[in-house]
Amino acid sequence: MRRLLRHPVRLVPFGFLVTILLGTGLLMLPWTTSQHQYTPFLTALFTATSAVSVTGMSVVDTPNYWNEFGLLMITVLTQVGGIGIVTGATMVILVVARRLGLRSRLLVQAETAEFGIGDLRRLLLRIAGLALVCESIITVVMTARLWLTYDYPFARALWISVFHAVQAFNNGGFALYTESLIGFSTDAWVIVPLAIGTVVGGLGFPALFEAAREWRRPSRWGVATKLTVWGSLTLLVAGFLGMLVIEWANPRTLGIYAWHDKLLVAFAQDAFIRTGGFNVVDVEGLEEESYPLVIALMFIGGGSASTAGGIKVTTFFLLAFVIWAELRGEPDVTVGHRRVATASQRQAVTVALLSVALVACGTVLLILLTEGVPLYAALFEVTSALTTTGLSVGVAASLPESGQFALIVLMFVGRIGPLTLGSAIALNTRRRLYRYPEEQPIVG
Amino acid sequence: MRRLLRHPVRLVPFGFLVTILLGTGLLMLPWTTSQHQYTPFLTALFTATSAVSVTGMSVVDTPNYWNEFGLLMITVLTQVGGIGIVTGATMVILVVARRLGLRSRLLVQAETAEFGIGDLRRLLLRIAGLALVCESIITVVMTARLWLTYDYPFARALWISVFHAVQAFNNGGFALYTESLIGFSTDAWVIVPLAIGTVVGGLGFPALFEAAREWRRPSRWGVATKLTVWGSLTLLVAGFLGMLVIEWANPRTLGIYAWHDKLLVAFAQDAFIRTGGFNVVDVEGLEEESYPLVIALMFIGGGSASTAGGIKVTTFFLLAFVIWAELRGEPDVTVGHRRVATASQRQAVTVALLSVALVACGTVLLILLTEGVPLYAALFEVTSALTTTGLSVGVAASLPESGQFALIVLMFVGRIGPLTLGSAIALNTRRRLYRYPEEQPIVG
Ligand SMILES: [K+]
Ligand SMILES: [K+]
Numbered sequence: 011m012r013r014l015l016r017h018p019v020r021l022v023p024f025g026f027l028v029t030i031l032l033g034t035g036l037l038m039l040p041w042t043t044s045q046h047q048y049t050p051f052l053t054a055l056f057t058a059t060s061a062v063s064v065t066g067m068s069v070v071d072t073p074n075y076w077n078e079f080g081l082l083m084i085t086v087l088t089q090v091g092g093i094g095i096v097t098g099a100t101m102v103i104l105v106v107a108r109r110l111g112l113r114s115r116l117l118v119q120a121e122t123a124e125f126g127i128g129d130l131r132r133l134l135l136r137i138a139g140l141a142l143v144c145e146s147i148i149t150v151v152m153t154a155r156l157w158l159t160y161d162y163p164f165a166r167a168l169w170i171s172v173f174h175a176v177q178a179f180n181n182g183g184f185a186l187y188t189e190s191l192i193g194f195s196t197d198a199w200v201i202v203p204l205a206i207g208t209v210v211g212g213l214g215f216p217a218l219f220e221a222a223r224e225w226r227r228p229s230r231w232g233v234a235t236k237l238t239v240w241g242s243l244t245l246l247v248a249g250f251l252g253m254l255v256i257e258w259a260n261p262r263t264l265g266i267y268a269w270h271d272k273l274l275v276a277f278a279q280d281a282f283i284r285t286g287g288f289n290v291v292d293v294e295g296l297e298e299e300s301y302p303l304v305i306a307l308m309f310i311g312g313g314s315a316s317t318a319g320g321i322k323v324t325t326f327f328l329l330a331f332v333i334w335a336e337l338r339g340e341p342d343v344t345v346g347h348r349r350v351a352t353a354s355q356r357q358a359v360t361v362a363l364l365s366v367a368l369v370a371c372g373t374v375l376l377i378l379l380t381e382g383v384p385l386y387a388a389l390f391e392v393t394s395a396l397t398t399t400g401l402s403v404g405v406a407a408s409l410p411e412s413g414q415f416a417l418i419v420l421m422f423v424g425r426i427g428p429l430t431l432g433s434a435i436a437l438n439t440r441r442r443l444y445r446y447p448e449e450q451p452i453v454g
Numbered sequence: 455m456r457r458l459l460r461h462p463v464r465l466v467p468f469g470f471l472v473t474i475l476l477g478t479g480l481l482m483l484p485w486t487t488s489q490h491q492y493t494p495f496l497t498a499l500f501t502a503t504s505a506v507s508v509t510g511m512s513v514v515d516t517p518n519y520w521n522e523f524g525l526l527m528i529t530v531l532t533q534v535g536g537i538g539i540v541t542g543a544t545m546v547i548l549v550v551a552r553r554l555g556l557r558s559r560l561l562v563q564a565e566t567a568e569f570g571i572g573d574l575r576r577l578l579l580r581i582a583g584l585a586l587v588c589e590s591i592i593t594v595v596m597t598a599r600l601w602l603t604y605d606y607p608f609a610r611a612l613w614i615s616v617f618h619a620v621q622a623f624n625n626g627g628f629a630l631y632t633e634s635l636i637g638f639s640t641d642a643w644v645i646v647p648l649a650i651g652t653v654v655g656g657l658g659f660p661a662l663f664e665a666a667r668e669w670r671r672p673s674r675w676g677v678a679t680k681l682t683v684w685g686s687l688t689l690l691v692a693g694f695l696g697m698l699v700i701e702w703a704n705p706r707t708l709g710i711y712a713w714h715d716k717l718l719v720a721f722a723q724d725a726f727i728r729t730g731g732f733n734v735v736d737v738e739g740l741e742e743e744s745y746p747l748v749i750a751l752m753f754i755g756g757g758s759a760s761t762a763g764g765i766k767v768t769t770f771f772l773l774a775f776v777i778w779a780e781l782r783g784e785p786d787v788t789v790g791h792r793r794v795a796t797a798s799q800r801q802a803v804t805v806a807l808l809s810v811a812l813v814a815c816g817t818v819l820l821i822l823l824t825e826g827v828p829l830y831a832a833l834f835e836v837t838s839a840l841t842t843t844g845l846s847v848g849v850a851a852s853l854p855e856s857g858q859f860a861l862i863v864l865m866f867v868g869r870i871g872p873l874t875l876g877s878a879i880a881l882n883t884r885r886r887l888y889r890y891p892e893e894q895p896i897v898g
Binding site: 232233234237298299302306324328329332333335336337342343344345347348349350351352353354355356357359360362363364366370374377378384385386389431445446447448449451 | 676677678681742743746750768772773776777779780781785786787788789791792793794795796798799800801803804806807808810814818821822828829830833875889890891892893895
C-alpha cells in the first residue's frame with residue numbers, strides 16, 4: 011500500500027476499472043433508460059467503457075435509449091475519465107522528469123524526490139480548473155445560441171450545452187442527437203466553440219501549460235511542446251485541406267453545402283477526427299479516399315497527457331525527425347536547436363510499433379469474430395476504438411456480442427495501455443551496472 | 455565518373471534500369487513468344503521488371519505465353535538481377551563497415567580506404583560462385599527426379615530443373631507451370647531442394663559467409679548474423695506452425711493431403727513465402743486468417759544483402775529487441791552480449807516505418823486505380839510487389855494498364871529503394887561539427 015501511494019500513478023488503471031464497473035452497474039438500473047427497462051450487462055458495460063475511456067462509440071441510439079439520468083451518468087463518467095487520464099498521464103511525465111533530474115515545468119516546487127499526495131491534489135485541482143473554465147465558455151456560447159436562435163427553453167438549452175461542452179473538452183464523442191452534430195454542421199456559433207474545445211482538450215495539459223506561460227516566446231518551449239503545438243497545427247491544416255479536396259463535390263458529405271459552409275464543416279470535422287469523435291458529416295458517406303486519411307489522423311491522435319488517444323502528435327513527429335535525420339546522415343536528431351535523447355527516440359519507436367501491432371491484431375480479431383465485415387470497415391472501427399476516437403462506419407452498432415466485447419477490450423487497452431506502459435517504463439528504469447561492447451550491425 | 459567508380463554502388467540502380475529496359479526490348483520481339491507475335495510494351499516491361507527485381511509476378515500465363523527463348527531470357531534476367539542486388543547490397547555493407555573502421559568480415563584485405571574495382575571483381579566472383587554451386591546441386595537432384603520418375607526426356611528435365619533452380623536460389627518466383635509448383639507439392643525430391651535453395655538464397659551473402667566460416671562457434675557471430683540466422687529459423691517455425699493450424703482442414707489447401715503431406719506442403723509453402731514466391735498451395739484458396747500471417751511474413755522478408763525483399767529479418771528482430779529493452783527499462787539494447795549502436799537502431803526504425811508508409815500509400819494508390827478490388831486483396835498484392843515476393847491473390851493478372859504500371863513501379867522501388875537508401879546513408883554521413891544541448895521529451 012505504501013508502495014502504491016508513493017507512486018499513485020499505479021492506481022490509475024485500477025481506478026479506471028472500478029469507475030467503469032460502477033458505471034456499468036448504475037447504467038443497468040431501469041431509472042437510467044427512457045423506457046424504464048433493465049439494460050443488459052454488455053450494453054451497460056460497453057456504454058460505461060466508452061464514456062470513461064472518452065471514446066463515444068455506442069451500441070444503442072444514445073439520445074433515445076437513455077433518459078436524462080442515464081445521459082447525466084454518461085456525462086459524469088466522461089468527465090471523471092477525462093480528468094483521470096490527464097492527471098494520470100501528467101503524473102507519469104512528472105515522475106519521469108524527476109527521475110531524469112529535470113526541472114519540472116509543471117509544478118513549482120520539485121524538491122521532494124518522490125511524487126507525493128500534496129502534488130497530486132494540486133495537479134488535480136489545476137486540471138479540473140482548466141476543464142471547468144473551458145467547458146463553461148463553451149456552455150455559455152452554446153446556451154445563448156440554442157436559447158436565442160433555436161428557441162429551446164433555457165433549461166434544455168443549458169443541459170444540451172453542458173452535455174456537449176463536457177464531451178467536447180474531454181474528447182468524449184457522445185452526442186444528444188442520433189446523427190451526432192450533423193444538424194448543426196453549418197452553425198458556426200455551435201460548431202466552432204465545440205471544435206476549439208476539442209482541439210484545446212486534445213493538446214494536453216503539459217503542452218497547454220507551457221505554451222500559455224511562454225506564449226510570447228515559442229522558441230523557449232521544450233521539444234515536446236514544440237512538437238505538440240506545431241505538429242497539431244500541421245495535422246489540422248493537412249486534414250482540412252485533404253478533406254476539402256476529397257469531399258468537395260461528394261453529395262453525401264460536403265457536396266450539398268455552399269463553398270463557405272464547406273470550409274466550416276471541413277474545419278469542424280477535421281478538428282473532431284483526432285480524437286473528438288463528433289461528426290458533422292456522414293462518416294459512412296465519405297469517399298473511399300477519405301478513409302485512409304481519417305484512419306491515419308485517428309492513429310496519430312492528439313497531444314501527450316490529453317484526453318485524446320492515438321500514438322500522440324509528439325511520437326509521430328519525433329519519428330519523422332528521426333527518419334529525416336537518418337536520411338540526411340545527421341549524427342544527432344535535433345528539433346529546434348535541441349538534441350533529442352536516444353531514450354525518447356526509443357520510447358517513440360516502442361509506442362508506434364506496438365500500436366501498429368495492436369491495430370493489426372485487433373483488426374484480425376474483429377474479422378474473425380464477425381461475418382462479412384470488410385477489411386476497411388474493421389480497420390476503421392478498430393482504429394477508432396483503440397485511439398478512443400469513437401467515429402464509426404456503422405459496424406459497432408451491428409456487432410454480435412463477442413465483437414462488442416472485443417471493442418470494449420480495445421477501448422480499455424487503447425486508453426489504459428499507453429499510460430500503464432509509460433508508468434512501467436518510468437518507474438522501472440534499471441541502473442546500468444555494466445555495458446557490453448558495442449556493435450553496429452547493418453540492417454535493412 | 456571517377457566519383458562514380460570510387461563508389462560503384464552508385465551504379466547499381468542505373469544498372470538495374472538499363473537491364474530492365476534491355477530485357478523489355480528483347481521480350482517485345484516475336485521470337486520470344488510461343489505464338490511468335492510482338493508483345494505489348496507494358497507486358498514486356500512488367501515481365502522484365504518482375505524478373506530483374508526477382509519478384510515473379512506475371513500478367514500473362516508464363517509457361518504458355520513465352521517460348522523457350524522468352525523463358526531463357528527470364529532466367530538470365532532473374533540471375534543478373536539476383537546477383538546484382540546481392541553484390542550491390544554487400545558493397546553497401548562493406549562501404550559502411552570501412553567507414554566505421556570495422557574489420558571487414560567479408561574480404562580478407564581491407565587496407566584501402568575506398569572500395570575498389572579489384573574488390574568488386576572478387577566479390578562478384580564469390581557471389582556468382584555460391585549461386586552456381588547451389589543452383590547446380592538443386593539442378594542435379596531435380597533433373598534426376600524428373601528424368602527417372604516422371605519419364606521426362608533428359609534435355610527437358612535438365613531445362614526445367616535449371617529454370618526452377620535459378621528461380622529458387624534467386625527467390626525469383628517464376629515457374630514453368632501455370633499453377634506454379636502445386637503439381638509437385640507432395641514430391642519431396644522436387645520441393646525440398648527448391649525450398650532449401652530459396653531459404654539459403656534468402657539468408658544473404660554476409661550472414662551465410664560468416665555462419666559458414668564460424669559454424670562451430672555461433673557465439674562468435676556478429677549481431678547481424680545472429681539475428682538473421684536465429685530470426686529466420688524463428689520465422690520459419692512460426693510460419694510453418696501457423697499455416698498448419700489455420701489450413702489443416704481447408705479442402706482448398708492442406709485439407710486434401712494425408713498428415714505427412716500436410717507437413718511437407720506447409721514446410722515448402724512457408725519457405726517460399728519470405729520471399730521465394732513459388733506456391734504449392736492455391737493462394738486464393740487460403741483461409742481468411744492466413745492472409746495477415748502471409749502479409750506479415752512477406753513484409754518481414756529475408757536476410758540483408760540477399761535476393762529476398764521485405765524490411766529484412768535483422769530489421770524486424772532488432773526492433774523487437776529495442777521494444778523489449780524499452781519495456782524492461784534497460785538502458786542499452788543488447789543482443790547476445792553485444793550492445794547495439796543507436797545508429798543501427800535508428801536505421802532499423804527508418805527502414806521499417808518508411809516501408810509501412812510505402813505499403814499504405816501503394817495500397818491506396820492501387821485501390822484508386824482499380825474498381826472493386828477489396829482492401830485485403832490490394833494490401834496483399836502491393837505487399838507482395840514491394841517485398842518482391844510475387845505471390846498473388848489474382849489481382850495482378852486482371853489489372854488495368856494503370857494498375858499494372860503501379861505494380862511495376864512498386865516492384866522497382868521495393869527492390870532498388872532500400873539499396874539506394876542504404877548507400878545514400880552510407881556515403882553521406884555528415885561529420886559532427888557541433889552538438890545542441892540534449893533534451894528528453896516524453897512521448898506517447
Ligand atoms: K472520442
Ligand atoms: K520472389
